[in-house]
Every structure is written in C-alpha cells, then in structure tokens.
Amino acid sequence: MYVTPATLSSAYCHIRIVMRIAPQKSDRLTTNTHAVSTSDGTQSRPPTGNPLSNYFQDPPALIAIMGVTGSGKTTFVNQATKSSLPVGGDLESCTSETQVSEEFILDGRRVALIDTPGFDDTNQKDTDVLKSIAVFLGEVHSAGMKLAGVIYVHRISDDRFGGLATKNFRMLKELCGENTLKNVVFMTNMWGRVTSNQGAARERQLKNRYFKAAIEKGAQLCRHDDTPESAHAILRTILRNQPVVLQIQRELIDEGKDIAQTGAGVELTREIREVIERFGRDIKELEECMLKAMKEKDEESRREFAEERRTMQEEMVKLQKESAQMQFEFDVAQSEMRMQVRKIREEYEDRVRELERREHENSLKIEDLQRSTRVLQYARSCAIM
Ligand SMILES: Nc1nc2c(ncn2[C@@H]2O[C@H](COP(=O)(O)OP(=O)(O)OP(=O)(O)O)[C@@H](O)[C@H]2O)c(=O)[nH]1
C-alpha cells in the first residue's frame, strides 16, 4: 500500500507520508520477522505507521525517481518494490503528487523510493509539480534525512530529445545542483520498442551530447530492461553513494529561500517572465509606430497598430495573472512547508529531551545500584572479619 498526498491536500499529508516510512525500533524487529524473502535478495515488508521522530534515528535509504510524464517512473517503482501503484498510458500524465513507496529490503538495507510527477507544458501543472516535489524534499531534509540519489528516467524509444525532455532535464539539474550529480543515474528504458542499433545510436547521442556535461560531473548512464532484477541492479549502483543534500533542499531549508527564488523556481518561471518582457518591448514598439502614424495622419495604420497593441496587452495581462498565481501558490506551499518543518523540529527536540531525561534517570539508577553494591560489599567484608 502507498500513501499519496493527493488524498490530503495540505502539508499535513507529507508528515503522514514520512511517518509511513519511519518504523519504530520495536516495529522494525517485528516486521523484519515477517518480511518475505525472495530469491533476488529483496524482502517485501508489511506497512508500518509510526511516529515521525523515529525517522531521525534510523531512516531508510531514499532514492527519488524523476523524468518526463509517461517515461515509466511509477512502473520502475512498482518493479523495484513489487507493488502496484497506478500507472498511466504513454501520453496522459498519471502521478500528480510526490509519493513514497513502502520501504523494502535490498541486500539487507532498508530502501524507499520517492515517485515524483513529471513536468508538463502548462504553467499550472508545472507549478503544482514543483510545489509537490519541493515541499516534500524540504520536509525530508528538515527531518534530518538525506537522499542516496536520484534516478532520471528517459525513454530510449523517444526519437528526439524534445521540449519536454529538455524542460524536465533542466529542472532536474536545478533541483539537484551540480555538486550532487554524482548521485544521479540516467536510466534509459523501453528498449523493447527500438531495434538494438537504433537504441545504441540514441544512447550514444545522450552520452555525448545531452547528458555529457552531467556525466563528466559524475552522473551515470544505465539501461533498464524492464525487469525487477535490472531495477535492483540500478538501485545498487546508487546505494554505493554517500547520501547527499540536494540543491533545492539546501535552498529551502538551510538558506530559507522561497520556492520561487530557488534555482528550480527561477528556471520554471523564466519562460513566462521572458515572454512578459518580450510583450512589453513589442508594445513599446507598437506605440512608437502609432505615434509615427498619427504624425503622418495615417489613420488606418494607427488603428491597426492600436488593435495589435490591445491584443498584446490582453495577452500580457493574462500572463501576468498566471505569474502572480504561480507566485501565490508557491507562497501558500511555502508557508505550509514552514509550518510542517516547525512541527518536525519541535517533535525532534521533544524526542531528544525525552531521551536525555531517560538517560539521566538511568544514570541515577546506576549510581544508586553502585552505592548499594558498595554497601553490601562492605557489610559482607565486615561479616567475614
Ligand atoms: N515497454 C515498456 N513500457 C513501459 C516501461 N515503463 C513504463 N512503460 C509504460 O509507459 C506508460 C507510462 O508509465 P508510468 O509508469 O505511468 O509513467 P510515469 O513516468 O510514472 O508517468 P507520470 O506519472 O504521468 O509522470 C505505461 O503504459 C507503462 O506500461 C518499460 O520499461 N517498457
């Protein structure tokens, strides 16, 4: 069973997600006893619902799965974790919120996969996708957890690296940051849909062009052959890495930036800002043309320029509203996240205080016991004399 924030709209859902993958020590022992071993070294485990505070002590290895809508992210998560999260068709998008898988055991390590929605080509959808990923990753970082890495899924069956692939890849770079690219694996899938020559040629193009710079900074390129064994082999590659803090996590939590100010936020709003700026310049030019037509008493041209300016102004106002709406939604997500982060920290501090209190009590008891032992030993030695 999986937890999706879609069912609960506020940031509260994120805490529930985090809690889902945070087993208590006692539960972990219990569930491990019931874990089902499989021949390939993995174990599936029953769901747990435990306090978030346990997460601070012993989190599972977390790996995020990113990529274009329909590239096969959820399918990969299902294969790796042996679950059945809903998957979409090739064109329509399916996963709308960041969700985390049940944790499972791979080679004796607890692992959980973070399935993310892909960026699309509408401002509204992209705003929602960034909010969902940013808030989720921000909360994970504030709970003291790091990511073992990120898998970026790319369909080898795509005959070109189009606009959506470019956008998603840029967003990946902004979310991760240059320094964590060594924890990124570019995973190509859908090899069954191409001939081996076609696939190999596209793979070379990815390696030597689109992913070249990232590969030079340590990212890896892997093939996935649509089987659980191949999924696990890719996860093992990532699990060898030192866990990292992604750029978006650092920006949001350590530097206290708003979502819109982060690299990913700036990248996402860049396009809309550029179009608004271009409209502004075009409107100014049209106004100069109108003025010139007025001076030359060319009423027909002036009217045409005025009509064009009106249409452009309407478009610009529409875009400005969209931009303001994006900003507003980022702000709402931001304040929800801050609230959650505060709660997470308070809970963590309570937990630490409780542990310190118990430790103090225990040391008093030990001192007491030691005193009693000394008295007893003294009494015994007096009796012997
Ligand atoms: N042949 C083949 N089809 C695949 C593979 N992975 C995914 N698919 C198909 O691709 C379609 C989309 O898969 P999803 O797993 O929903 O893709 P996604 O990336 O999670 O999509 P969103 O949730 O919309 O972002 C489904 O019809 C899958 O059956 C693969 O490795 N090979």
Ligand SMILES: [Mg+2]
């Ligand atoms: Mg999906």
